[in-house]
Amino acid sequence: MSFNISGKITLLRRLFQSLTLIVFILIYYTSHKQSFILGTFYSLKIGPIHIVDPYVYITYIIRNFANIDFYIWSFIGFMIPLFVGVLMGRVFCSWICPYNFFYECIVSFIEKIKKQRKFLFFSTSDKTRIVYLLVIIIIGTIFPVLTYLLILPGLFSLLMHQIILYFFTIVIFGVLWILFIFTFDYFWKKRIWCKCLCPTGVILSLIRFKRGLRIIKMENGLCKGCALCSFECPLGLTPHKGDHYAECYNCGKCVDICKSLRKGNQPLKFKFL
Ligand code: SF4
Ligand code: SF4
Incomplete structure (x- = not known):
C-alpha cells in the first residue's frame, strides 16, 4: 500500500511540532496536580504506564541489575517507543523531538539571512552505529x-x-550545553548529532523494520535525476538514489519538493507495508 499525504507535509509537521511543544509545557502544570499525565521526554507517565526513552531505560536497567524494581508497566512503556519506531521509522525525530524543531527553525532562519545552504552528504553504516551505541551504553551506565x-x-x-x-x-x-551541541551539529558535519550521535536516534535507526513507514523511489522512470530532493533533505541523505533507508526520519521534505516539481507524477512516495 503506498500513499501520498496531499498538501504540504512540512507545514503539517511544523503544526505537529508546535503542538507537541505546547503539550509539554502544559504537562508541567498537570504534573504538579498529580494528574493522569506527568513527566518529560525522559519518562512520561500516562496513567500506570511510564513511556521511557529507550537509552535511559537500558542504562537504568543495567545499573540496577542486582536490585531491579522491574515491573510490567515500565517494560510496556519501554516497548512503546520501540514499537512505534519499528512501524513508523524515526518519526519521533522529525515530527516530535524539540531539539530537531529548534535546529530546523534556527537553521532556516540562518539560511534566509545568508541566502545560501550548507550541503554535505554523508552516511554511516549499521555496524558503526551498533559499536557506537554499545560504547555509549557503557559510558551512560557508568556516568x-x-x-x-x-x-x-x-x-x-x-x-x-x-x-x-x-x-x-x-x-x-x-542552554549552554544545547548550544554547544548545536554548534557542533551545524558547523562540523551537517546533522551529525541526529544521524550518528544521539542515542535515541541511533536506537530508532537500528530497529527500523523494512516494511514500516518509509520513503520509496518508484522504479517507473519518472525520476529525472535532478537530485533536488537530496539537496532538500535535512539529513544530507540522497533519496534520488533510493539508498537512504536507515537514517531517514520520514520528514517528507523530499516528497514535498518532488511533488511540487513533478505535479501528479512524482517518483518519491511514502510507503507503508
Ligand atoms: S536524533 Fe535525537 S536529538 Fe535528533 S531528532 Fe532524534 S531524538 Fe531528537
Ligand atoms: S530522505 Fe526525505 S524523508 Fe528522509 S530525511 Fe531526507 S528529506 Fe526527510
Whole structure:
C-alpha cells in the first residue's frame, strides 16, 4: 500500500511540532496536580504506564541489575517507543523531538539571512552505529548524568519546566550545553548529532523494520535525476538514489519538493507495508 499525504507535509509537521511543544509545557502544570499525565521526554507517565526513552531505560536497567524494581508497566512503556519506531521509522525525530524543531527553525532562519545552504552528504553504516551505541551504553551506565545530557528531547522538556520554576542556574547550564551541541551539529558535519550521535536516534535507526513507514523511489522512470530532493533533505541523505533507508526520519521534505516539481507524477512516495 503506498500513499501520498496531499498538501504540504512540512507545514503539517511544523503544526505537529508546535503542538507537541505546547503539550509539554502544559504537562508541567498537570504534573504538579498529580494528574493522569506527568513527566518529560525522559519518562512520561500516562496513567500506570511510564513511556521511557529507550537509552535511559537500558542504562537504568543495567545499573540496577542486582536490585531491579522491574515491573510490567515500565517494560510496556519501554516497548512503546520501540514499537512505534519499528512501524513508523524515526518519526519521533522529525515530527516530535524539540531539539530537531529548534535546529530546523534556527537553521532556516540562518539560511534566509545568508541566502545560501550548507550541503554535505554523508552516511554511516549499521555496524558503526551498533559499536557506537554499545560504547555509549557503557559510558551512560557508568556516568548516569551523561545519560540525561545526551537525551536532548528530555533535556528540552526539563528546561521548559525549570524556566517555569525559575531554576535559572540549571536553565543556563542546559542552554549552554544545547548550544554547544548545536554548534557542533551545524558547523562540523551537517546533522551529525541526529544521524550518528544521539542515542535515541541511533536506537530508532537500528530497529527500523523494512516494511514500516518509509520513503520509496518508484522504479517507473519518472525520476529525472535532478537530485533536488537530496539537496532538500535535512539529513544530507540522497533519496534520488533510493539508498537512504536507515537514517531517514520520514520528514517528507523530499516528497514535498518532488511533488511540487513533478505535479501528479512524482517518483518519491511514502510507503507503508
Ligand atoms: S536524533 Fe535525537 S536529538 Fe535528533 S531528532 Fe532524534 S531524538 Fe531528537
Ligand atoms: S530522505 Fe526525505 S524523508 Fe528522509 S530525511 Fe531526507 S528529506 Fe526527510
